[in-house]
Amino acid sequence: MFSTTEEDHLSLSDIIMPYVYIRSLLVYDYHIDDLEQPFNEYLHRFCPQAFKRIVDNDCYRIGGCIVDCENGQERKVFSSESRSNESVAKYFGNDTLDEDIFPYGIIPTDLSPLIFMHQIHLQDGTLLAIGCHHYLSDGHGLSTLGQQFSRWLHEKKSLSFDHDRSKLQHLASLSSIKFNHSEMSLIEPIGYSLFNLSPLDTIVKRYTKNYLFDRLNIKNKNEIVSMNDVLMAWLTQIISRIRHVSRQSTIKIGMAMNGRTRLPGIDTNYFGNCSFYLCRPFSMSDLDDLTVDELAQRINVEKRKFMTTEYIQSALAFINQHYRSSVIHLGWQATGGNDLSFSNWTQFPLYKCDFGQGGAKHFKLSSIQSDGLILILPTMNNNEIELYITLQTEHAQVLLGKLV
Structure with missing residues (x-):
């Protein structure tokens, strides 16, 4: 038996996240002093859950919780190495990440930590490979943790995180299901697999808002209409055409939204997951017949209907009603098939972590290689975004020739 408080039980948002690490790489063009001692001290003071473990992987049904490690031992959250023969320039390219940068794979194990930092000393710079168990927190939480840690190093000041995961359960108990939550399903999508066995390629492209709006009229x-709206409209249209989806078919686009500040009592310092999903369908006939401008406007109008306090509280009530008896799946096919998944990180500027001589010069996110997954990442240029588009190899090759 484990001694836990209600605050240590995984929340209703934690349990609908994929069982993976969120892993990112920060590239600095200067040497950073060894961070082991301050990183450990910071986590002990502001995020002690980092040294614990999660029990009961089948938490959809019986409720997982965060508990102390066996025999009072803590998980090792920091590691480092030297690659003095490598230049930082090697890591400025737009290629995808090499796995040898990270001390842990995409899937957490029973022995891996909930948070980790791996510091790599280069000839003329530093790499910081940072990861967080997705049951512990989301992109907002990881980004805030990194920025607060770097600030604390200089000022010895940090905001205190809100670790009370019971708040979402309390909100759910006060709420009722008021909407048809198509973003979630109690039935596993046909042909769903977290890892697609088909050969995949990832395209990396950068765009500014002015350039993209001008080229797409x-x-x-x-x-x-936001750049995010336009990217979803344009890429859904062009990829669906490349996939030769029939005009009678429906394509679903799924995306995550941050529930912080939209829920009472949950602010930006809440550290657990507070991510919820949206799923909007499009008929292929509309994707064929409408302009990107018209599709983007429709996306903007539709998402505003659901990015509300009432909708998120209804989603919490839905999860609370079903998670004890059923696995809750995404309401769209997250890999393969006709559907697409979008993940927007532009509001999570982890690259702003400053360890003495400025923020990171490059930021990369490691993700599951999944057919139809599109990442929208921030860059050092506030007017520019970076796209990572993963598709089956044959579709990626066609898309590369059609991108503006």
Whole structure:
């Protein structure tokens, strides 16, 4: 038996996350002093859960919790190595990440830590490979943790995190299901697999808003359509055509949204997961017949209907009603098939972590190689984003020739 408080039980948002690490790489063009001692001290003071472990992987049904490690021993959260024969320039390219940068794979094990930092000393710079168990927190939580840690190094000040995971359960108990939550399903999507066995390629491209809007003839008369709306409309249209989806078919696009500040009592310092999903369908006939501008406006209008306090509280009530008896799946086919998944990290500027001579010069995110997964990442240029588009190799090759 484990002695836990209600705050240590995985929340209703934690348990719908994939059982993976969120892993990122920060590239610095200067040497950073060894961070082992301050990183351990910071986590002990502000995020002690990092040294614990999660029990009961089948937490959809019976409730997982965060507990102390066996015999009072803590998981090792920091490691380092020297690659003095390598230059930082090697890591400025747009290629995908090599696995040898990370001390742990994409899937956590029973012995791996909930948070880790791996510091690599280069000839003329430093790499920081950072990871967080997705049951512990989300992209917002990891980004905030990194930025607060770097600030604490200089100022010895840090915001205190809110670790009370019971808050979401409390909100769910006060809520009822008021919407049809198509973003979640009690039935596993046909043919679903976290890892696709087909050969995949990842395309990396950068765009500024002005360039993309100009090339795609986005009028945006009301100035409400975002670059995210345009990217989802354009890529869904062009990829669906490359996949030769029939006009009678429906394509679903799924995305995550941050519930912080939209829920009462949950602010930006909440450290557990507070991510929820949206799923919007498009008919292939509309994707064929409408312009990217028209599709982007539709996406903007549709998402605003659901990015509300009422909708998120209804989603919590849905999860609370079903998770004890059923596995809760995504409501779209997350890999393969006709559907697409979008993950936008532009509001999580982990690259701003400053360890003495400025923020990171490059930021990369390691993700599951999944057909139809599109990452939208921030860059050092506030007006520019970086796309990582993963598709079956044959589709990726066609797409590369069609991108503006």
